[in-house]
Amino acid sequence: MKTTTIGLLLMAATALSATSAKAAGTLNLICSADVVICEQMKGDFEKDHDIKVNMVRLSSGETYAKIRAEARNPKTDIWWAGTGDPHMQAASDGLTQEYRSPLLDQLQDWAQKQAEGSGFKTVGVYAGALGWGYNTEIFKTKGFTEPKCWADLLNPAFKGEIQIANPNSSGTAYTALASLVQIMGEDQAFDYLKKLNANISQYTKSGSAPVKAAARGETAIGIVFMHDAVAQTAEGFPVKAVAPCEGTGYEIGSMSIVKGAKNLDNAKIWYDWALTPAVQSRMKDAKSFQLPSNKTAEIPKEAPRFEDIKLIDYDFKTYGEPAKRKELLERWDREISAKAN
Incomplete structure (x- = not known):
């Protein structure tokens, strides 16, 4: 039987509709947290939504560079997790766009301040203090004294024993x-x-890599966020987390929608979903022990609490500014990296 013109048109319309529906059901995500929580978040979201997540895991600095390089033709819709400074820099550079989630008033003050400081182009999803983790078995074998302060890391006994x-x-x-x-x-x-x-044996690419190396016995000390050290302890490795006595900074792990996102509606769906207490309470199941940003989310019992740590009043706005960040990194390259072991 011959296919009529009307029939052909109907078939074409159906195919176009199916293609559009498929396109609407995708989300291009960069995740800057540990790969285990990245995979858990992707899996949980796909179970809850008819949206396929194309996920890439990159560190915060790499993500910022990628989003900047693709600014004229964005390949990414949403950037979840990673330290807040690069998110703030992306906001300042106009690489991300304003979005005020209806869940904003459910968040901790530090998460709301992160949003306000960026013109609502990013938001805090978790927080964690900086410190280090050390391998207790190596310390016992080599007779090392526990480093309790930043100054203690300069001990000559630690030559070649620290990674950052x-x-x-x-x-x-x-x-x-x-x-x-x-x-x-x-x-x-x-x-x-x-x-x-x-005393540094290696400058790694990934922020959590140093304490993973310490857990495996490849180095004695890894300078990391404390929750990354706690995660190794929870896995059964002989790692002890330390908060430095002089005080320490902290991260506000953040989330941003990329300006020009091709799947904007789906990016907003992820954004709101990721701020819910149910989703944030699940992070501990992936051995992610940060402090959640939703006030009613369950805080993991293993999470290092801010009230137990001497925190500085970390200036996220200043140190997230592109000019300041560029200045510090260039000086680090010139004075530290160029003379690295």
Whole structure:
């Protein structure tokens, strides 16, 4: 039987409709947290929604660079997690767009301030303090004394025993750099980092890699966010987390919608979903022990509590500014990286 013209038109319309529906059901996500929580978030979201998530795991610094490079033709819809400074920089550079979630008033003050400070182009999804984790078995075998303060990490006994990430690629390491500058003053902080460099065996790409290396016995100490050290302890590794005595900075893990997102409606769906207490309470199941931003989300019992840590009044706005970030990273490259072991 011959297919009529009307029949052909109907078939074409049906095919077009199916294609449009498929296109509407996708979301391009960059996740800057640990791969385990990234996979859990992706899986949970796809179970709850008829939306396929195309996820890439990149560190915060790498994500910022990618979004900036693709600004004229964005390939990413939403950026979830990773330290807040690069998110703030992306907001300042006009790479992300304003969105005020209806769940905003359910969030902790620090999460709301992060949103307000960025012109509502990013929002806090979790928080965690900076510190380090050390391998207790290595310490016992080698007779090391527990480092309780930033100053203790300069102990010559730790030569080649410490790892920290590169602040160009890692939001964790940039937070460490900016924290030390705020604690000590810029020149003194760089003097400290030059001395610390003698004890560093490797500047890793990923922020959590140093404490994973410590857990495996490949290094004694990893400078990381404390919840990453606690995660290794929860996995059964001989790792102890430390909050430095002089004070420390902290991260506000953030979330941003990319300006020009091709799947904007789906990005907003993810954004609102990720701020719900049910979703944030699930993070502990992936051994992610940050403090959730939703006030009613369950705080993991393992999570390092802010009230137990000497925190500085970390200046997210200043150290998230593109000019300040560029200045500090260039100085780090010139004075630290160029002289690295």
